[in-house]
Amino acid sequence: MSSPVTLNVGGTKFITSASTLTNNSAYFDSLLSGNWADSQNEIFLDRNPIAFAKLLDYMRDNIIKVEDIDTHVLTWQSF
Numbered sequence: 001m002s003s004p005v006t007l008n009v010g011g012t013k014f015i016t017s018a019s020t021l022t023n024n025s026a027y028f029d030s031l032l033s034g035n036w037a038d039s040q041n042e043i044f045l046d047r048n049p050i051a052f053a054k055l056l057d058y059m060r061d062n063i064i065k066v067e068d069i070d071t072h073v074l075t076w077q078s079f
Contacts, residue, residue, distance in 0.1 A: 005032065006042035012049035013042070014056060024059040 002019035021028035031043070045052065058064050 007052075008042050008044045009047050009052040010045070010049045012052075014049075014052070016056060016060070020056075020059050 002017035004015055005018050005021060007014040007016070018028075018032050022032055054064070
């Protein structure tokens with residue numbers, strides 16, 4: 001079983017498995033390589049937690065429900 005990872009995304013906590021993140025993202029694969037299992041730290045991402053929740057759902061299920069996406073999520077940009 002893959003170790004749990006705690007993400008703090010814009011102040012909202014998400015807990016997921018390392019394999020969910022690393023199997024779907026080169027960014028997380030690189031970030032979690034090494035001795036992550038021995039670390040107790042959470043990862044902070046300065047991003048929109050609403051948009052990230054949709055991304056994490058996609059990483060878990062490989063589907064996006066169109067009715068769950070609004071223009072706020074689709075058009076959000078970081079400055």
